[in-house]
Amino acid sequence: MLELQLLLGGLQNGALYALTAAGFALIFGATKVFHVAHGATFTLAGYVFIGAWNAGWHPVLGVLAAMAAAVAFGIAMERFVYRPIGRHEGGFFTVFVAAFGVSIVVQNLIAMVAGRGFANVDSPLSMASEVLPELFLAPVFWISIVAAVAMFLALTLFLSRHPAGVALRALAQNADLLRAYGLSSSKLSILAFALGSVLAAPAAILTAMTSGINEAVGNHVMLISMAATIVGGVGSLRGAALAGLLLGVAEAVVLTVLDTQWAEGASFMVLFAFILFRPSGMFGAAVAR
Amino acid sequence: MNSTRRLLLGSALAAPFAAPALAQNDPYVIGTLFPMSGPNAEYGTVFTQGAQLAIQHIEADRMLRRPIRLQAEDTQALPQQGVIGMQKLVNVDRAVFTLVGFTAVSKAVAPIGDRAQSVMVNGGAVGPDLAGLSPYFWNVIPLAHLETRALLPYLSQERRVRRVALVYVDDPLGDAILSELRQQLPRVNAELVGSFSIPRTAQQFGPIAARVRQARPDAVYIASFGAQQAQIIKGLRDNGVSTLLCSYSAMGLDSVRTLAEAEGLVFTSQKMDFEGGDALTRRFATDFNARFSKTPTIYNANYYNAVRLFGLLAQGIEQAGGTVNGESLRAALLARRRFDLVGGPGEFDDQGNMMAAIEVLEYRGGRTQRLVG
Amino acid sequence: MIAYLSNLATLAAIFGLLAATLNFMVGQAGIFSVAHAVFMGLGAYAGAQVALLVVPNPLLACLAAAVVAGGLSLCLALPALRVRGEYFVAASLGLQMMAVTLFTEAKPLTGGMGGLVGIPRPSLFGVVIPVLPMALIALVLFLVLMSAMQRGSFGRTLGAIRDAESAAEALGKNVAVAKALAVAFSAAGAGVAGALFALHLSFVNVESFTLEQSVLVMAMLIVGGTGTLLGPLLGAVLLLSLPAALSFLPFIPPTEIGSVQQIIYGGAMALLMIFRPAGLLGDQKRGRSEA
Numbered sequence: 001m002l003e004l005q006l007l008l009g010g011l012q013n014g015a016l017y018a019l020t021a022a023g024f025a026l027i028f029g030a031t032k033v034f035h036v037a038h039g040a041t042f043t044l045a046g047y048v049f050i051g052a053w054n055a056g057w058h059p060v061l062g063v064l065a066a067m068a069a070a071v072a073f074g075i076a077m078e079r080f081v082y083r084p085i086g087r088h089e090g091g092f093f094t095v096f097v098a099a100f101g102v103s104i105v106v107q108n109l110i111a112m113v114a115g116r117g118f119a120n121v122d123s124p125l126s127m128a129s130e131v132l133p134e135l136f137l138a139p140v141f142w143i144s145i146v147a148a149v150a151m152f153l154a155l156t157l158f159l160s161r162h163p164a165g166v167a168l169r170a171l172a173q174n175a176d177l178l179r180a181y182g183l184s185s186s187k188l189s190i191l192a193f194a195l196g197s198v199l200a201a202p203a204a205i206l207t208a209m210t211s212g213i214n215e216a217v218g219n220h221v222m223l224i225s226m227a228a229t230i231v232g233g234v235g236s237l238r239g240a241a242l243a244g245l246l247l248g249v250a251e252a253v254v255l256t257v258l259d260t261q262w263a264e265g266a267s268f269m270v271l272f273a274f275i276l277f278r279p280s281g282m283f284g285a286a287v288a289r
Numbered sequence: 290m291n292s293t294r295r296l297l298l299g300s301a302l303a304a305p306f307a308a309p310a311l312a313q314n315d316p317y318v319i320g321t322l323f324p325m326s327g328p329n330a331e332y333g334t335v336f337t338q339g340a341q342l343a344i345q346h347i348e349a350d351r352m353l354r355r356p357i358r359l360q361a362e363d364t365q366a367l368p369q370q371g372v373i374g375m376q377k378l379v380n381v382d383r384a385v386f387t388l389v390g391f392t393a394v395s396k397a398v399a400p401i402g403d404r405a406q407s408v409m410v411n412g413g414a415v416g417p418d419l420a421g422l423s424p425y426f427w428n429v430i431p432l433a434h435l436e437t438r439a440l441l442p443y444l445s446q447e448r449r450v451r452r453v454a455l456v457y458v459d460d461p462l463g464d465a466i467l468s469e470l471r472q473q474l475p476r477v478n479a480e481l482v483g484s485f486s487i488p489r490t491a492q493q494f495g496p497i498a499a500r501v502r503q504a505r506p507d508a509v510y511i512a513s514f515g516a517q518q519a520q521i522i523k524g525l526r527d528n529g530v531s532t533l534l535c536s537y538s539a540m541g542l543d544s545v546r547t548l549a550e551a552e553g554l555v556f557t558s559q560k561m562d563f564e565g566g567d568a569l570t571r572r573f574a575t576d577f578n579a580r581f582s583k584t585p586t587i588y589n590a591n592y593y594n595a596v597r598l599f600g601l602l603a604q605g606i607e608q609a610g611g612t613v614n615g616e617s618l619r620a621a622l623l624a625r626r627r628f629d630l631v632g633g634p635g636e637f638d639d640q641g642n643m644m645a646a647i648e649v650l651e652y653r654g655g656r657t658q659r660l661v662g
Numbered sequence: 663m664i665a666y667l668s669n670l671a672t673l674a675a676i677f678g679l680l681a682a683t684l685n686f687m688v689g690q691a692g693i694f695s696v697a698h699a700v701f702m703g704l705g706a707y708a709g710a711q712v713a714l715l716v717v718p719n720p721l722l723a724c725l726a727a728a729v730v731a732g733g734l735s736l737c738l739a740l741p742a743l744r745v746r747g748e749y750f751v752a753a754s755l756g757l758q759m760m761a762v763t764l765f766t767e768a769k770p771l772t773g774g775m776g777g778l779v780g781i782p783r784p785s786l787f788g789v790v791i792p793v794l795p796m797a798l799i800a801l802v803l804f805l806v807l808m809s810a811m812q813r814g815s816f817g818r819t820l821g822a823i824r825d826a827e828s829a830a831e832a833l834g835k836n837v838a839v840a841k842a843l844a845v846a847f848s849a850a851g852a853g854v855a856g857a858l859f860a861l862h863l864s865f866v867n868v869e870s871f872t873l874e875q876s877v878l879v880m881a882m883l884i885v886g887g888t889g890t891l892l893g894p895l896l897g898a899v900l901l902l903s904l905p906a907a908l909s910f911l912p913f914i915p916p917t918e919i920g921s922v923q924q925i926i927y928g929g930a931m932a933l934l935m936i937f938r939p940a941g942l943l944g945d946q947k948r949g950r951s952e953a
Contacts, residue, residue: 085939097881105924109921265760
């Protein structure tokens with residue numbers, strides 16, 4: 001039963017990883033920006049929801065507020081940080097350092113405004129009950145799965161049906177060609193940041209509900225998102241999402257054979273193995289060498 | 290010192306110059322080396338508030354001839370930052386007395402203070418290897434092995450606990466608690482049925498809860514600190530671990546007390562009665578409430594005590610006509626040994642470790658209740 | 663004050679060495695790594711163990727550190743070198759995260775979280791010598807070596823790899839060997855920096871070799887400007903002295919001091935990148951800071 005319990009727990013976490021990773025991959029695929037501040041988006045959305053919850057807002061309003069904050073932050077990063085650097089044809093690491101700087105600012109502003117240390121949403125939804133002997137599941141398990149599936153369905157529909165979504169996919173394939181057709185790539189990259197960021201919001205809210213967050217949580221989120229993007233194959237949304245799920249499950253299931261202190265290293269071992277043996281990732285088209 | 294600072298602000302790295310000798314009315318500098326940013330910053334704030342209140346009281350009582358200035362250096366609970374901060378406190382600010390917390394930082398800065406003969410006082414970390422780091426390194430908090438020894442008889446006799454599981458961060462503190470539980474549990478007719486080491490950065494405890502459940506413990510001991518503690522408690526409770534949770538003094542944080550899942554958490558702490566205690570303790574509790582509008586925690590009291598200790602020692606030295614420095618402070622401490630502090634009299638051993646009574650506490654309805662002691 | 667400044671100067675020299683060796687990897691060979699702290703850590707542990715168990719001879723400690731860090735970098739980096747660009751960044755990231763777990767668990771070698779305490783002060787022929795002159799000598803030595811290698815045929819090979827890897831390969835340059843050598847040399851330098859760091863602090867634990875440290879070293883390099891000789895040094899001095907200088911600001915309340923410092927620090931990093939993306943000393947018109 002331990003195996004099943006760990007598997008299901010891993011799925012719950014993995015669904016949330018999948019959401020943030022897909023956001024990161026969407027942004028990276030469409031704009032080629034390595035959005036290190038994605039973790040800051042996550043933290044911000046989580047704290048906005050906690051603030052709204054504690055102020056007694058209706059949860060739906062809280063979710064909307066968190067999503068709005070995530071989108072606003074994502075767009076602001078694109079407009080005021082990445083685009084000016086992009087004009088200089090700034091290097092990969094330049095973007096990395098700039099985004100890292102912004103993440104530090106966000107983390108400490110949150111600490112000053114919302115207080116330091118642990119913060120969570122106090123809700124009975126995260127309380128697990130014994131559904132089968134020795135198998136504990138919380139309502140939030142189903143919410144996580146449903147939220148992840150719903151977000152992905154919506155995203156897939158948008159990317160395949162809506163003209164802007166189709167253009168976004170085209171941008172990922174060939175930016176020059178798109179410009180030749182007279183489409184504005186700058187509007188599209190704003191769209192990519194908005195969509196990518198909004199995906200982080202539900203994950204942040206559910207994490208605030210289950211494990212709770214602190215102002216420094218963003219780093220971990222960014223690492224997982226990045227690892228999932230690589231494992232899934234750069235440019236593949238589906239791959240990033242599946243890889244996120246896989247990392248979450250790996251982190252949990254590894255505990256059936258290894259001691260608890262190795263759990264975190266496990267996801268990065270998966271990442272390392274993929275880079276060594278299958279650098280193009282699970283679904284990637286671009287082979288490194 | 291003000292002119293010094295302006296000079297430094299003017300040109301970021303001024304040419305080396307000799308620091309001026311302490312003039313008659315220059316303040317005594319008390320340094321703090323706490324995490325003021327990063328995941329452990331909640332402690333930094335709590336630690337600092339206790340020190341601030343003590344300075345307020347010392348100045349209100351006109352205990353010393355000179356004012357006291359608090360100089361804060363942010364360590365982020367990292368040794369490297371701690372060393373930079375300590376070098377600055379000792380060499381630039383000429384701090385005679387530095388407040389530290391956190392085991393790794395304390396161990397890293399101890400040699401610097403030792404060489405400079407500057408007193409360092411820990412009121413937060415409880416790793417047993419903090420005893421005897423240097424003649425100038427004192428502890429105003431009873432160290433962890435004293436805490437577990439007070440807890441285990443209670444668990445065994447009152448709660449009939451026979452099987453204990455340990456969730457711990459693999460650092461000197463966690464190690465000490467692990468070996469302490471291994472040795473002491475058999476003496477109270479109990480056993481350690483599982484120990485689960487976790488990285489300090491771990492956030493998800495669902496999988497660990499599953500492993501803990503499998504060990505079928507009567508009680509789970511948690512040895513971590515900072516934001517992670519609350520996450521562990523919530524992670525265990527949410528994932529079906531319904532047994533008794535217990536821990537040590539690091540749980541004395543508001544973020545834990547107000548956590549719904551922390552209901553019924555049993556933990557040890559040094560004895561402190563804020564309502565019914567002596568006049569000193571009551572004054573501390575009242576004024577703390579007035580200044581920061583919340584009830585004080587054990588850490589507020591410890592760092593209050595650390596600064597009060599400085600006040601008492603320096604007062605004695607001033608009256609005897611001596612100079613307040615590391616050497617005279619240490620001599621004064623060893624000569625007197627016993628001090629009236631918040632929570633009752635505190636007594637120091639040869640190494641400068643304070644002995645104090647330990648009590649067993651429980652969180653009930655968001656309030657702290659005393660079980661034993 | 664002098665002791666304080668010399669402490670800062672020692673750290674600046676050590677981190678200057680780290681940033682300069684990373685520069686060699688990134689700026690010269692086009693290999694991106696966010697695992698520099700791993701090699702620093704390997705060197706620090708090796709150097710500290712030499713000082714603790716054998717003799718506190720700084721030369722021996724540095725040598726051991728260079729061998730351990732350089733050697734292990736080959737085992738670890740060779741497979742990962744099969745990929746390029748963002749993939750190597752991710753590979754190095756995975757390496758960094760695993761290394762932290764290993765450093766924490768390999769207690770007999772590293773002391774785990776508790777670290778190695780009481781590392782003796784370095785001494786040569788019975789005379790205790792401060793770390794600052796040694797760090798400066800090591801820094802200069804590596805800078806000279808690196809600029810010599812850059813000008814030699816090895817440097818031209820590396821330059822060719824950086825600018826067009828496939829073309830370099832087509833011209834018969836052995837890309838893998840050249841890259842591996844660059845990584846090993848750079849890691850050896852980081853190892854020496856680590857050993858000096860351990861001797862300077864007389865205490866090391868895993869918290870000094872985390873991802874944050876790697877990112878800090880990288881930020882020093884980027885802020886100063888990649889591909890330049892003095893850029894990494896300027897970056898190291900700047901990023902080390904900025905928080906130190908900020909701690910002299912008198913008006914910040916003690917409970918907010920950490921956050922305010924961090925906000926200024928992070929904000930300065932972001933603004934600098936927005937307005938000078940090639941770094942302070944980088945060639946702005948060339949507009950590329952490598953990548």
